[in-house]
Amino acid sequence: MDIWGWIYDRVEDLRDQGEDNLADKVFEISSYALDDEVEKVDQLLAEVLPRVRSLGDSWLEVYFRHWRLQSHVLRHYDAKGMLPEAVSLLDFSHQEETIKCPQRVCAVQDLAACYGIKDGPGYVDERVSVARETLDQIDGSWPCYQCIATELLAALVDGQRTDEAVEEIHKIQAEITKAGKQSDCELQMGQARTWIAANDLDKAWAIIETAYSPSYGKSFERKIRLIKTHIHCLKGEWGKARDLCLSYDEASIASSYFDDWTTVMSLFVANGVTENSETLRFQYHAMAVTLMEREANRVAFYVLDRLLELCIAAKAKFRAQSALDMMQQVMTRLNKDMGASEACRQRIEQVDGLGMVETLTELPSVEALLDHEFPDVDTCYAAFKAARETWPQEPEIVVKISEIYRNNFMQDQAFQLVEAAYETLPSSGLLEHEYGSLFLARHGFERYRKMFPLNEVAGLTDGAFWNRGFLHFNGLPEDKPRERLAILEEIEVHWPDDPYLVQKIAECLVKSRDLDKALDRFRQLVALDPDTPAHRWDMLVAATMAEDLGTIREMSEALDIPVGSDGLFAPDARPTIRLKVDLPSGHGEILHAQRTGPVLAKVTSISSFEEDFQFFDHEMVFDPAPLNRLNLEDDDGNACDAEGNYTLLFPAVETLEAPRYQVFPVEGFSPEADDLEQLVGQIASAGHVFNRRSGDHYKLNWKEADKEQPVPAIYFYILAKEGADLIKLADILAQFSSRLNRPLIWPHLLQAVGDEKGYKAHMAIAEQYDLDV
Structure with a gap:
């Protein structure tokens, strides 16, 4: 069974129906999922699902929804948000119109994986049952067979039924061989994990060593590296393990790496390869919080247990207590206990056995205490807890303790502490900001706005009013600039001529496209703070958006930027840059452009004719603060950034001119250089743009009289402005081609x-050219 065959056929049908965009998205969603790009998966599904449903294509709906579950469940361990969707998709995929869709089996895997992530050992019987029932309905010729077989192995290993899992490996392999197939990457990883559980490391390594292929995506590459790292650890090959292990940043990309990563890091600590540091304990803690939020309950329990092992060894009682509280909370979510209660009881005894943390023998002043560098969170907490008894009226002490709670994922304790202090201590800007921020995070903006109105400020200090005002301001989304501006103007009544406030007002006016007032505010800002060049750059952006040539020249002169009377760079002084443009879908597009002025550029990139957006020749204003730095060098000494790019990247702010082009591809036999030059001239004379896409050695196979002959070929685009005479363009091409x-x-x-x-x-x-157009 080729479960992808119908996909290829459906993509071809979509293109025949003019649904090129939807056809492209079919393969984009699987690529994003395999590269751990969950946000792009969500954006893509939100874009295409309404169209798929409007076409009445139930099979395609199963396909797209399945890949979203693959991304969230198998890569990001999100059982909380996805379990209802997995149940819904399983039901939808087994309706009359979808029961013959090959992807219906994938929906079974999605649901089994959801239960496995929620509590793998707690749902072993259910997982084994549904996997075996599904395998009985298909054979080794189905790619789904290997996915479901992988779920079966994982369930048996979770249930500590290792001997049974080893027997299943042999049965599964026999069925796959019978079908003339080879084990895919996911099944190989499942087999390797089974052999690790069986303590046969040589077999585990033999399988995992050949498992990776670039076509599987970054997610599989990272998982394979973690499995290999684990095997190296179990073999005592610490140098190899350390070199291969994922960094914390890499492991943080997807929750599916957390269990493996904390497992190997704990082995590193136990064997002196890695230090049991405050940073490492924080990293475990952060992973556990994420897993709990996504209701990956059993893995969260495992990570918390490993965290507690580190905390107990380091006598880090404060973080240990937080981890214990979380462990007791997650225990209530497990489907079956499976020894969790006993493990938790032992950890409670161990944490209770940790002595009191020594703190400073003499407390200095509040200011000195705030500046003191503590070796770890326990001594810091102990010191500030003692300080609060000495200085109970000091809001700085309360806020510092709240910060310690927040940094250790103890939001409830932070809120309770600050709420009590807010009701009893005198008004202060620091306390207003801390309580307001916690209240906003807990209850949302609407409730905050009612509880802390800006028109009832009696008894507030100036600092408290300022912080309350900016909490109102920051609580509103950026796409409501006029509402945000109204708040700033209320604050300005109490704080006139404050540079930071004036800057925020100017930015809101730019967002509102009230550019004349924005320029007035920037002039005010420059007068208040003349020594900050960034203000003049911001003014240049607003002036360019307003096409205010006088201000552009004035600011350019002040910044010592050479421009002509037109406010632009000389034609021979216009460097190539890149622009980052945000698309309506939420994706970011990187475009090459020519920098024509201080904050102005003309796009030179030409997108594929299949793309939804064509930005060629667009004139864009950009933010002059680059998103990258050319602070490195390549092998030849050329300046580049960390990704090997040689040009600065700027965020696009506004499009001033957006000429619309139609893009027409032309392909076939390559003319001589002189003839091609003549054609390019004719195309340009007709007002169009020629863009060659193929290289000098491009060839096509010409079929004639049952013979094939490779011939030199060319592939190029013609960009015709909207409204251009396309019949005349077709005539030019016809005369040339003849x-x-x-x-x-x-x-x-x-x-x-x-x-x-x-x-x-x-x-x-x-x-005849064997072209698929």
Whole structure:
């Protein structure tokens, strides 16, 4: 069974129906999922699902929803948000219109994985039952067979039924071999984990060593590295393990890495390879919090147990107590106890046995205490707890203790502490900000706005009013600039001529596109703070958006930027840069452009004719603060950034001009250089843009009289401005192509001018070139 066969057929059907965008998304979603790009998966699904449903394509709906579950469940261990969706998809995929869809089996895997992540050992019987029932309905020719087989092995290992899992490996492999298939990467990882559980490290290594292929994506690469690292640890090969192990940043990309990563890091600590540091304990803690939020309960329990082992060894009682509280909470979510209660009881005894932390013998002043560098969180907490008894009226002490709680994922304790202090201590800016921030996070902006209105400020200090005002300001989203501006203007009544406030007002005015007032505010800001060049740059952005040539020249002169009377750089002083443009889908597009002015650029990138957006020749204003630094050098000494780019990248702010182009691909026999130059000239004279896409050695296979012959070929785009005379363009191409030994083809242009006969003729020629257009 080729479960991808119907996908390829459906993509071809979509293209025939003019649904090129949807066809592209079919393969994009699987690519994003395999590369751990969950946000892109969500954005893509939100974009395409309404269209899929409007087409009534139930099979395609199963496919897209399955890949979203793959991303969230198998990569990010999100059982909380995805379990209802997995149940819903399983039901949907077994309706009359979808029961024959090959991806219906994938929906079984999605649900089994959800239960496995929620509590793997606690749902072993259910997982084994559904896996075996599904395997009985299919055979080794189905790719789904290997996915479900992997789930079966994982369930048996979770249930400590290792001998049974080893027997299943042999049965599974026999079925796959019978079908003429080889084990895929996911099944190989499942087999390797089984052999590790069986303590046969040589077999585990033999399988995992050959498991990776680049086509599987970054997620599989990282998982395989972790499995290999674990095997090296168990073999005592610490150097190899350390070199191969994921960094914390890499392991933090997806929750599916947390269990393996904390396992090997604990082995590193136990064997003196890595220090049992405050940073490492914080990293475990952060992972446990994420797992609990996603209700990956059993793995959260395991990570917390490993964290407690580190805390107890380091006598880090404060963090240990927080971890214990979380462990007791997550225990209530487990489907079956499976020894969790006893493990928790032992950890409670061990933590209770930790002595009191020694603190400072003499407390200095509050200021000195705040500046003191403590070796760990326990001594810091003990010192500030003692300090509060000495200085009960000092809000700085309360806020510092709250900060310690927050940094150790003890939000409830922080809120309770600060709420009590807010009601009893005198008003202060520090306390207003801390309590307000915690209240906002806990209850949301609407409730905060009612509880802490800006028009009832009696008894507030100036600092408290300032912080309350900015909490109101920051609580509103950036896409409501006028509402945010109104708040700033209320604050300004009490704090006139404050540079930071004026800057925020100017930025809101820019967002509101009230550019004249924005420029007035920037002038005020420059007068208040003349020594900060960034204010003049910000003013340049607003002036360029307003096309205020006088201000552009004035600010350029002040910043010592050479521009002409038109406010632009000289034609020979316009460097290439890149622009980051945010698309409506939420994706970011990186474009090459020519920097024509201090904060102005013209896009030179030409997107594929299949893309939804064409930015060529757009004139864009950009933020002059680059998103990268050219602070490194390549092998030849050329300046580049950390990713090997040679140009600065700036965020685009506004499009001033957006000429619209139609893009028409042309392909076929390559003309001589002089003839091609003549064609390029004719295209330019007609007002169009020529863009060569193929290299000098590009070839096509020309089929004629049952023979195939490779011929030199060319592939290029013609960009025609919207409203251009396309019939004349088609005539130019026809006259040119008629003089070649073999023809060029431009079917999309012929389709656009309504030449059905010509279109069919060109499609026939495309077959002779063996082209899929």
